[in-house]
Amino acid sequence: MIFRSNEVKKAYRQIEHRYRSLVENSFFGLFIVDIPSGRLLFSNNRLYEIFGYTEEEGVDLSIWDLIHPNEHEAIEKTLHTWPDDYENAPTKSGIFTGLKKEGSIIRIEINASIVAYDGELSVQGIINDVTQSAVFDEKLRQAQKMEAIGTLASGISHDFNNILSAIIGYSELANYQLRNNKSCFDSISEIMKAGYRAKELVAQIMAFSRKSEHELKPLHLKPVIKEVLKLLKASLPSTIEIRENLKIEACAVMADPTQIHQIMMNLCTNAAHAMAEEGGILEVLLYDIYFDENLTVAHPEMIPGKYTVLSVSDTGQGMTPGIVERIFEPYFTTKEKGVGTGMGLAVVHGIVKSYGGAINVQSEPGSGTTFKIYFPAVKKEPVPDLLAHEQDIPFGSEKILFVDDEAALTRLWKNILENLGYNVSMMTDSTEAFRLFYSDPDYFDLVISDMTMPGLTGAKLVKSMRKIRPDIPVIICTGYSENINEEKASSMGVNAFILKPLVTQELACKIRNVLDEHSSRKKVRNVRYRYLPSA
Structure with missing residues (x-):
């Protein structure tokens, strides 16, 4: 009889070991939660790993420590609407926002059911970290959006270019007719310049949708930067002061003028947004620097040589280190919904990298932000910009x-x-x-x-x-x-x-x-x- 009892105990220990091993080595976080307090009555190590806690730290945790405050009301409502007849109660599931120990958020999937635990009604379930899956789904949706934008761009470009043809053409005609009226001539010239940039921007959109390469040419950055600053001065509030120091001797770089225009507009509008509430100073610098082997340690992707530096800084609210790490990620934005797409800085980063350059960000909360872009300098003579240099127009009689x-x-x-x-x-x-x-x-x-x-x-x-x-x-x-x-x-x-x-x-x-x-x-x-x- 004693022998039989020992055999039973041994069998139970084996079963317990088997199930404990299964629970502790599970890919999912397992839990049992008290109703209504939300205190964790049981959890496995995987649950602590998902949320960044040690087993010792997990002893006093409740479900509320693991769920983002925005989701508490939904979780509490679920806990209180389960029927008392737990044997016939359905399993419930959903995707929620989890909160890790260090404060970062993750997407979690919870599947749970009601059970009796130590004679009390409790909730048991599993938690799966689906953050990567959610990120993939979001990227897929965004990729589909970008494909749709490409298709849309192809569809409307013909009509849009016809509209631009009328704007540019009639502006040129008016300039010819009013060439002796300097104030009218200057104003219409600005309309023409904006039309030319719009033309190049449409070409860029089409090139993007076809994934074709941009034609780079030797370019002095100063005229393009001056043009952007002139546009900004007319549109920014008076609470934002623009300061510029653009060195005349700055070297030429291999670039596309419309892409430089795009870089400047993105950086400056972001700076203006950071100073929207209290105003401040937007400073733009342009100068040359020589990168030796010591300096390239901080930028291993750069080779020693001469670079032209474009610096855009603001005295706005600044950014935390966590945000700085992510600002070049596509679709990442700190702006409210409907204001930003999260693509601006990602595009800037892509352009700069395609030029063989580098971009550096310095920012602290409350101390503003500085972007420095390093463009490899070239010795070639710049190609005259048609927007900045008028050429003789040939005539005929045919x-x-x-x-x-x-x-x-x-x-x-x-x-x-x-x-x-x-x-x-x-x-x-x-x-x-x-x-x-x-x-x-x-x-x-x-x-x-x-x-x-x-x-x-x-x-x-x-x-x-x-x-x-x-x-x-x-x-x-x-x-x-x-x-x-x-x-x-x-x-x-x-x-x-x-x-x-x-x-x-x-x-x-x-x-x-x-x-x-x-x-x-x-x-x-x-x-x-x-x-x-x-x-």
Whole structure:
């Protein structure tokens, strides 16, 4: 009998050991909670690991220590709405916000049911840390949003570029007409500059949606920075003072001017947001620095050499070290919902890294923030910025057929091109344009056509015209089309390809180049025919 009792005890110990091992080595946190106090009556080590506690610290914990205060009301309501008939009570589950020992938050999934524990009603359940899964789901949703933005950008870019064409074109026309009125001329010039930047920004959005590379060129940063600061001075409240110290001798860097504009706007608007309540000082510095091997220890990704430094600082509320660590994460934002997307600094970081540069942040709560961006300096001479340097616009006297289904644009460009000396026939119907061309194929010296039009598209119109007159020079314009680019246009035999919005300088140069090249080829052909031996 004693022997049998020992065997039973041994069997129970084995079962207890087996279940204890199962509980303690579980991937999930297991718990039993007292109702209504929320005190933990039982928990395994995994539960303490999830929330960052030791086993000793976990002795006096309650469920309220592990759940974010915003979720307490929901948990308490769940505890008090369980029926007393625990044997038939359903299991409840949900996703909640957990609170770790050091104060950080995590996403947890709780599955729980009501049980009798030591004769009292209690709640037992499991907790699973689903933070990584939640982050993945969020990134997936954001990736889907970005894909949708790319699709949307492709869809609206044609119409948006047509709108920009009207803004830029009529501004250029007004500037020409008011060139003797300095105050009007200066004001309209600012509208034109904003239109040019908008044009480049649309091109960037399209490049982003197609994941294409930006063309970098040697660039002095000072003119672009001055342009941004001029825009900001007109829009920031008077409580924010802008100070600038931009060294004239700062080296050139390999960059895209619109991306530098984007960097400045992001950093400065963030600084302004940090000083929105109490005002302060926004300071922008530009200078050169030489990084030797000692300095590159702090920035191992940088090689020794000369760098141009852009510094943007504010006297705002500053940031905690925890926030500073995350500011370059995509979609991370400390702004209230609807104010920020969390993409601004991530984009800045991506641009700077693509240039082979580095970005440094210094910030303390209550002491403001300073961003320093290090751009590798280059010895090449900067390419003149079309926005900052006016060039001579070529004139002409040839006959041009201009075809676009947007009536406002055809009227605009007829007016501009006639001011440049050309004889322009405008058509808003591509089929009617073909009939006009067919009636006298040799009358026109050049055809300029939009690509996307009802009836005959630009490609079909060119093909039909070339069957009648193979040598007719053609320029194709488009706001955006996946079916046409410069390479495809060239394969179609098109002489030049221009992306809208059209700019007078660019279009006038293209027209002159195409006409002069056609004229040269024609002279060469005539010379060859003149000296052909007679039969």
